[in-house]
Amino acid sequence: MSQSVMTSGNRPEKGMGKSPAERTEPTGSGLRGFMRSSGGDYLLLAVFAAAILTMPIWLAPIGAGYPDILQKFAIFGIFALGFNILFGFSGYLSFGHAAFLGVGSYAAVWMFKLLSMNAFPALIFAVLVSGVFALLIGFVSLRRSGIYFSILTLAFAQMSYNLAYSVLTPITNGETGLQVNRSDPRILDQLFGGTSMTVPDIFGVQLQGWAGFYFCAVLLILAFFITMRIKNSTFGLMLFAIKANQTRMSFTGFSTRPYLLTAFVISGMYAGLAGGLLAVTDPLAGAERMQWTASGEVVLMTILGGVGTLLGPVIGAAVIKYLEQIFSSFNEGLLHRAFDFLPTAVQDIVVAIVAPFVGEGWQLTLGLMFMIVVIFLPGGIMEGVGRIARRVRRDKPSDDGAASKAGH
Amino acid sequence: MTTDILSISGVGKRFGGLRALDDVNLNVKKGSIHAIIGPNGAGKSTLLNCLVGRIIPDQGTVTFDGGSLLGHKPHAINQAGIARVFQTPEIFGELTVMENVMIPAFAKHDGAFRVNAWQRARERGAVREEAEHILDDLNLWDQRDHIVNSMSRGDKRRLELAMCLVQHPKLLLLDEPTAGMSRADTNNTVDLLKKIAERGITKVIIEHDMHVVFSLAEKVSVMAQGTVIAEGSPEEIKASETVQEAYLGGAHL
C-alpha cells in the first residue's frame, strides 16, 4: 500500500481520469522532486557526480580545465547549495551569509595553526564553529520575517565584518589576514613526527592542484546528495510549505520557527564548509570574505541558477565564477587582440564599448547580470532550460502531425 | 455542562475605537453542528480568530475540552484538536494537492516540530494512506498532482476542508465555507458536511446562506455588532422577531 500508489493505479477507476498531458505541469516551482521515484534521484546523483568529476575534461575547451577555477566552482557550489536550503526552500532571504563563510575560513586556519595541516580537523571545526555561529544569529534573526529578517542578517554580518577588522584582530589578524606560519605550534603534527609543511593535506596527500580539486569535488557531491535527501524529506516538505504559506503552517499545528532555525543552521554549516575549503585550498583567511557584497554574490548565484532547485545553485555558482575569471582577466590589450579581425576603426569602437565591462569593470557586469536575471528570469537558468524543454516537447507532436507544412 | 466541548464567556476585543467583540458568550455541545450567523462586520471571523490564537482577546475566557485556550500559540491550539477553514482559503498555493493534504497529516503524526531530513516524505506510508483516503472522500483524487494555485475556488475550499479533516480534529471551525460558490457547489458542500457529520466531529460554521444553515445546524447563534443577540434551534431562530429585524429582514425566508 505504501509504495507508488499513485502510479500503480490502486484506485483505477479514478486514477485514470485524466491523461498525463491534461495534468497541470507544476511550473517553475521546482517542487516536483517530492514525488519523484527514488530511482530517479540516484540517477540524478550519478549523473551529477560524473559531470563534476569529469569537469576537467569537458570544461577544458572553454578554458576552465584547470584546478584553480574548478575548485572554486566546487567550493562556491557548496556555498550556494547551502544558501538555497534556506532561501530556496523556506523563502527566507538572508543577506549575511558571507559571515559564515568567513567564520569557516578563520576556524579552519586556526586548526591548521594549532593542530595539524590535515584538512579534516580543520573542516570539521569550520563546520562546527559556523554552525554554532549560525545558531546564535539565526535564533535572533528568525524572530522576524520578510525584509526585517534580511536586514537583521545583514546587520549581524556587518557587525562581524567590522569586528573582524577591529577588536577581533588577535583572532583574525585584521587587514593582513590570518596565515599559516612555519613557527605555528601544530600540536598533532609535532606529535607524529610532524612536517614543517604549510600546505594542507589529507594523510600525506597535499591538497594542491588536481588533488585539491578532487577533494573539493567529492565534498560537493556529498553536499549535493545531502541536499537532495533534505529536499525530498519531510523536513524539506515543511520548509517548502513554510515558503508557500507560513500562516497556514502554524494553524496546521507546526511550530515554524524551529524548522527555520534548523534550516538556517544547516545552511550556515554549508557556508562554513565552503569557507573551510577556501582555507584548505589556500591557507589564508581575510575579513573581506564576510563583506556584504560577498553575501550578495551567493544570492546572485542561487537566483541565477534557479531558486529552490537542486542543480541551479551549483550551476549559478560555476557560471558566476567562470565569468568572473574571464571578465576580470581581460584588459584593453587583450581586447584589441580578441577583436583584431575587425577593421581598426571598428575595432577601436568595439573595444571602447566593451572595455568598461571587463577587467576592473567586472563588477559592473555582475550588477547588470543581477538586474537582468531578476527582471527577466526570476526562475533562473533552470527555469529557462525548463521553458525551452517544454517548448521542444510541445513542438514535437506538431512536427509529426504537420510535417508537410512549410517549416522555419 | 460536561457535554460542552467549547465554552466562550465574556470575550471582548477592541481594535482602536472599534468594539469588534463585546461580551460574547457561547457554548458548543460536543458532536453538534453549531452555526453562527450575522451581518457583515458582526465579529464572527474575529471570534474564530480568538479561538485559534490569531488574536488574543482583551477580556473573557475560552475553554476547550477542559482547558483554557487563551495565551496558547496557534500551532499548540491546532495540536490540541482545533482545525479551521478560513474565509479566504489558506492553502499551500505552490504545492500539489497531495502535498497540501499530507502536510497536516504530518502535523498529526509528528507533532509541532520534528526534523526528519533523511527519510523521503512520500515513503511515510501511514501518512500517505490517510491523505489518499481523504482525497478520495472529497473527490480530489483526480487532482492529486495538480498545483493548487491552478485550481478553481470551489476546489480550493474543498481542499482546505480536506486539510482539516485529515487531522481528525475534535473541533472544526468553518468560516463561510460556501461563500462565492455556485448553487451546485454549495449543495455539494452541504452534502459533504452532512456526510462527515457522521464522524462525530464538532463543527462551528459561519454561514450566510440560510438554506445551508437550516439544513445543517442543530443550534444557531446570531451575532450583531460584536455580541450574540439570539440563540436557539433553527426553528426558534426563524421565528424570532429580534433576529428578523436585526438581520434576516424576512427576505431570506
Add this chain to the structure above:
Amino acid sequence: MDAIILQILNGLDKGGAYALIALGLTLIFGTLGVVNFAHGALFMLGAFCAVTFERVLTLSERVRDPSVTFFEAYKEVPYLTIWYGDAGQAIVDWAVPLSIILAIPVMLIVGLAMERGLIRFFYKRSHAEQILVTFGLAIVLQEIVKYFFGANPIPLTAPSALTGSVDLGHWLGLTGISYPLWRIVYFLFSLVVIAAVFAFLQLTTFGMVVRAGMADRETVGLLGINISRKFTIVFGIAAVVAGLAGVMYTPILAPNYHLGMDFLVLSFVVVVVGGMGSLGGAVLAGFLLGILQSFASMTEVKAIVPGIDQIIIYLVAVVVLLVRPRGLLGRKGVMEA
C-alpha cells in the same frame, strides 16, 4: 560635560546624513511599498554631482606664472577667475554649495528615470525581488561612477568662509568646545531640507494625498486619484533629498564610489529603528543613531567596551527589532512582521 556636548555635536552632521537618506527610504517604502537598496547610490551620485560641478568650475588654462622669475613657470588658473576676476574666484570657492543647482535637476531626472524605467515594474513583486533588483542597480551605479572617477576618494573643500572652527563654548558658556563650521552648516542644512519635505507633505494637496497613501494605499487607490503619477514624483523627491545630502557631505568625507553602500546599510538600520513607514521616526532615529555612534567612538567608552563604535548601530537595531519591532515611532500593526 564639555565632552558630552562635543559628542552630541559630533553626531549631528552624520545624523543629518542618515536622517536625509532614511527619510527618502521611508517615503519610498511607505508610498510605493518598495525596498530600495539603491538609495545609498543616490546619495553617492549627489556627492559626485558636486565633484563634477567643481571640476567644471575649475576648468583652467595654463598661464605663465609671473611670480616666478628665474625660470619659465606655469600655473593653472580657472577660466572663471580669468574672465571675472574676484567674482569668478568666489564662484570657484563656493563650488560645493553651488552644485546644488546642478544636483537638483540631475537627481530629479535620475529618480524619475529609475522609477519609470525599473521600480514600477516591481510594485507587485516580492520584497526579496525588490531588494535584489535594486541591489543590482546599486552595483551598476557605483561601478559607472568608478569607471569615470576612479576608485580613490576625491576631496572637496568647503567655501573658505565656512571652513575652520567656531568656538561654540563661547555661546554655551563653556570652554574648549571648538567645532568645525561646515559641520554646523551641514546640520542646519539637513534641518532645512527635512523641514522643507515636511512642509511640502503637510501643506500641499499633493502632500496630503501622499500621506494618505502612506496610511492606506488601497483606499487612496480606490478614490480614483492617479497615485501612480504621484508616486513617481515621490521617488524623484526622495532621490533629490538623498542627492542633496550627498552634495553637502563632500567636504566632510571625500566621496568615493562605494560611499553609497557604506551609508545604505546604516540608513536601513535607521529606518528600521525609527519605524518602517514613519517619517518622523526616520528623522529622529537618524539623529539619535548619529549621536550614539559618536558617543561610542569616545576613547573612554571604547576602553570599557572595545569595538563598540563599530557595531553600536547594528546592536541598537537588533535590540529594537526584537523588543519593539514597529520601531520608535512606527504605528502598531503596520509592517510588523
